[in-house]
Amino acid sequence: MAPPPSTVVEAGGSKKRRRDDDEADENGKRLGKKLHFKDEDSVREQARKYRILAARMPIKALTSAWSLGKNRRLDTKHVRNLCAIFTQGGLNRRAEENHLLVLCSRADVSRMMKHLQRRDLSASPEVSEELPFFDEWLSVNHGRPVEVMAGQHRIKALEAYVQETGANEEELWWTCEFYDKDTLPLNLNLKLRVNRQDPGMADSHGQVWVQVVAASSQDPKLFSGTAVQVKDQMTDVLQLGSDKQFPTRRLATIWRNKRWREMATRWCETSIGRATFKISTWDWMISYRIDDYWFAIFRSVLQTLSQLPGDAANEVELADWKMMSEFLGLTRTNDQIRTLFYPPSSSSSSSLSSATTRSTKRRPGFLTAIDDARYEEIYSRILMTSRLRFTNIHRLISLSKDDGKVLFQVMNHVVAWLNATPTTISNQRDNNKPPLRADIVATLNHCSDRVVREAEKRLGVFVWEPDHHHSSTPEAASILLQHEVLDFVLQRLGDFKTVGWARLFFRVDEAAS
Structure with a gap:
C-alpha cells in the first residue's frame, strides 16, 4: 500500500529525511560556529578609487542596455511616482545620493575633457565648476553612449517631467558618476547594479538569477564549492545580506544542481521566466525527483x-x-x-x-x-x-509544496508497481538524485518508436527535441508515462488530497491481484 500523505518514502522503501530536519541540523552547526566581527564600507565607497569623475550628461547619450547581465524591465508605475516627486520639487539632480552610476572607458572621458578644454567651455552659473557638462559626448566619442548601471527610472521620469512642464530640451540632463569599465572589478561592477535599497523596486527572484548567471559568466570560479561556500559567495557578490528573508540557501541549492541550473538559466532568459521564477518553489520541485515533468512544461513554453x-x-x-x-x-x-x-x-x-x-x-x-x-x-x-x-x-506556478508531494507520492507508487526493487537513495542530501522514472525504463523496452510518437501527439509533449539528449525509446517512453500519470493527478488534485488516495490505491491493488 502507498505511504500516507504525511510520510515521504523513497523508492525502495527508505524514509526520506525531511528537508526541515536538514535545515535544523545546519542551523545547529552554525550556532556552534564562531562568528567574526565584520564591518565594511558601502559599495560606492569600495568603488570610489575606480570612479573617474562626476559630470552632467545629456540623457540622449545614455543607454540602459547592460554589458553585464540583463537590466530590469522598466516599471512605468515607478516612473510615474518619480515624476510626481519631481513635480513637488524633489528633482535634486546634483545631490550625490541621486547621481546616476555609469560605466565607460577612461579614454572616452579624457577625450571629452580635452574637447571641453579646447572650447574653453565654462560651466552653467547654476552648477558648480567641478561638474562639467558633456553635452557633445556623442559627437566627440563617435556615437558611443555611456552605460547606465543604476538609474534608468530617473531618466524616464525626467523625460516625462520635462514634457509635462513644457521645459526646454536642454534640461534633459542628469549628474552622473563615471566608473572605469576597464579596471572596475567584477564584484563591484555587479554590486553597483543590484537594487537592495528600495523595497518597492527590489529585484525579483528571476532578476537575481540573471545576476548570478552574469557574474558566473565573467568568472567561472564564482559560486563553486560546498553549499555553505556558494551561499556565502552569493550573499556577498549579490548584496543579499540586507534581506534576512531572502532564500539564499535555496538559491545555492538550485545553482549546484547542473540540470536545474541550466533550465533556470534558459527559463530566466525570457520575460515569462523572470516573472514566474520563485526560488523556494524550484527548490521543492528539485526534491521530488520528477524533473522531466516540470522540464517538459518549461520546454514547451520556451519552444x-x-x-x-x-x-x-x-x-x-x-x-x-x-x-x-x-x-x-x-x-x-x-x-x-x-x-x-x-x-x-x-x-x-x-x-x-x-x-x-x-x-x-x-x-x-x-x-x-x-x-x-x-x-x-x-x-x-x-x-x-x-x-x-x-x-x-499558471497551473504549474500556483502549485504548493504539498501539491508537489502528492505528485511525488503517486509517481513513487506507480514506479513500485512496475519495479519491485527500485533504487534506494543512500545519500539523502545528494543534490543530484536520479529521477523516479529511471526505475521503469527497463520495464518499457517493449515500447516502439510509433507508440512514443503517438503518445507525444496525444499529450502535446515532444520529448525527442535535439536539446533533450534522450538516447533511447524506453527513456522517452518513461518520460511520457510519467507525464500522463502526473497530468491525470493534477486534473484531479483536489480528489487526491481529500479523498484519501492511499486507500484508493489500496483498492486498485486489490482489484488487480
Whole structure:
C-alpha cells in the first residue's frame, strides 16, 4: 500500500529525511560556529578609487542596455511616482545620493575633457565648476553612449517631467558618476547594479538569477564549492545580506544542481521566466525527483516562444501568455485565434458580418510591447503553425509544496508497481538524485518508436527535441508515462488530497491481484 500523505518514502522503501530536519541540523552547526566581527564600507565607497569623475550628461547619450547581465524591465508605475516627486520639487539632480552610476572607458572621458578644454567651455552659473557638462559626448566619442548601471527610472521620469512642464530640451540632463569599465572589478561592477535599497523596486527572484548567471559568466570560479561556500559567495557578490528573508540557501541549492541550473538559466532568459521564477518553489520541485515533468512544461513554453517572430522571449509578458493559453488549446480553430488577436466589435450587426469581416482592431492590453506589424506577424505565425503549444504555465506556478508531494507520492507508487526493487537513495542530501522514472525504463523496452510518437501527439509533449539528449525509446517512453500519470493527478488534485488516495490505491491493488 502507498505511504500516507504525511510520510515521504523513497523508492525502495527508505524514509526520506525531511528537508526541515536538514535545515535544523545546519542551523545547529552554525550556532556552534564562531562568528567574526565584520564591518565594511558601502559599495560606492569600495568603488570610489575606480570612479573617474562626476559630470552632467545629456540623457540622449545614455543607454540602459547592460554589458553585464540583463537590466530590469522598466516599471512605468515607478516612473510615474518619480515624476510626481519631481513635480513637488524633489528633482535634486546634483545631490550625490541621486547621481546616476555609469560605466565607460577612461579614454572616452579624457577625450571629452580635452574637447571641453579646447572650447574653453565654462560651466552653467547654476552648477558648480567641478561638474562639467558633456553635452557633445556623442559627437566627440563617435556615437558611443555611456552605460547606465543604476538609474534608468530617473531618466524616464525626467523625460516625462520635462514634457509635462513644457521645459526646454536642454534640461534633459542628469549628474552622473563615471566608473572605469576597464579596471572596475567584477564584484563591484555587479554590486553597483543590484537594487537592495528600495523595497518597492527590489529585484525579483528571476532578476537575481540573471545576476548570478552574469557574474558566473565573467568568472567561472564564482559560486563553486560546498553549499555553505556558494551561499556565502552569493550573499556577498549579490548584496543579499540586507534581506534576512531572502532564500539564499535555496538559491545555492538550485545553482549546484547542473540540470536545474541550466533550465533556470534558459527559463530566466525570457520575460515569462523572470516573472514566474520563485526560488523556494524550484527548490521543492528539485526534491521530488520528477524533473522531466516540470522540464517538459518549461520546454514547451520556451519552444513556442522561440518559434514566434521577433524577440518574443522578452516581448511576450506573463499576462499575454495567460491569455494565449486560455484561448489557444490543442484543438484551436482559426476563429479562436482571430478572436484572441482581433476581437469582434460589440456593435457587429450580425453573426454573419462578424464571421465574414475580420476586425482590424487589436485586443486592448494584449502584447503591448510590440508594434502593429509584429502583432500581425505573430497572429499569422500562430494561424499557420498548428504545432505551437500554449501550455498553461499558471497551473504549474500556483502549485504548493504539498501539491508537489502528492505528485511525488503517486509517481513513487506507480514506479513500485512496475519495479519491485527500485533504487534506494543512500545519500539523502545528494543534490543530484536520479529521477523516479529511471526505475521503469527497463520495464518499457517493449515500447516502439510509433507508440512514443503517438503518445507525444496525444499529450502535446515532444520529448525527442535535439536539446533533450534522450538516447533511447524506453527513456522517452518513461518520460511520457510519467507525464500522463502526473497530468491525470493534477486534473484531479483536489480528489487526491481529500479523498484519501492511499486507500484508493489500496483498492486498485486489490482489484488487480
